[in-house]
Amino acid sequence: MKLYGHVNRKSPNSFKLLVMLAEANASCEYIPVDLAGGAQRRPEFLAINSHGKVPVLVDGDFTLPESDAILWYLAETFPEAGLLPGPGDGTIAARRQRARTLQWCDFASTSVYPAYYEVYLHTASLALEKRNAAIAEAALQRFLRAMTVMESTLAAQSFIAGQYSIADVALASVIQMARIRLPGDPANHPAINAWMDRVSARPAWKKTLASAE
Ligand SMILES: N[C@@H](CCC(=O)N[C@@H](CS)C(=O)NCC(=O)O)C(=O)O
Known part of the structure; x- marks a missing residue:
């Protein structure tokens, strides 16, 4: 591979x-x-x-x-x-859990990431004359709306789709980037913080962090 x-x-x-x-x-x-x-x-x-x-x-x-x-x-x-x-497991419980996992991967890529990116563009990345405060604020509201959904989910369970899965890997990777780049850390919520600590304490995460600037 x-x-x-x-x-x-x-x-x-x-x-x-x-x-x-x-x-x-x-x-x-x-x-x-x-x-x-x-x-x-x-x-x-x-x-x-x-x-x-x-x-x-x-x-x-x-x-x-x-x-x-x-x-x-x-x-x-x-x-x-x-x-x-349950890969390969056709029971309804396994199919639903896989769909739940995909739900959160999709949430990371189509709700959190695009909102993050627009805030980043209009607060830090674009040349000053091209930044638009109204676009940044609207995107920040979309980002915060997604954080509210994550916060309430993670207040009730340790991992975003129930058990640790690729959904945590996908979502935590986006939150990690947002933490570095967005002013004021709009992802700073207690349950999200505790979940990020849980995820990033895993040996696989630490190993990857050690090899990535
Ligand atoms: N939806 C794609 C997005 C891929 C993407 O945007 N990759 C960026 C780096 S993170 C890239 O290759 N950018 C270079 C370019 O667009 O020229 C995925 O999830 O893999």
Whole structure:
């Protein structure tokens, strides 16, 4: 297996896959792609992913972009890691628990990440003259709305989908980045903080943090 990526604590799409691989104790060649240098737009990389984005997993003759699909594939490939409930189990309970897990992966990628990104753009990333305070504020409200949902869920259970899973890996990777980049840490809520402590205390998480700036 090969993973093309760009790993640091502010790149959750690749970071979460290294956590997953560490959880599975799986061997996989990691190939860093120099995004700042434009390596993702070179023909040799576009031949792997015509979208020109990382991460991409190559497993033999199977090439898979999109971090949540890769996360799911790895969790199914390494069931002993236990990060996807009951793979292959067709009972209604297992199917519902897998759907619950996907629900939170989707929440991380389609609610939390886009809201985070727009706040980041309009508070820090864009040139001053291009920043728009109203857009930043509207995005912050969307981010806070998502935090309220997470906070109430995590006040009632230790992990976001019930048991520790790829959903925690996906969501905590986004929160980690938001903590570094958003002014005032809008993810600062007691149950979210306690959950982040639980997740980041795991050996796989510590190992990945040690290898990522
Ligand atoms: N939905 C994709 C997003 C991938 C993505 O946006 N990757 C960024 C790095 S985190 C990238 O490759 N950017 C380079 C570019 O767009 O040129 C996923 O979850 O994998």
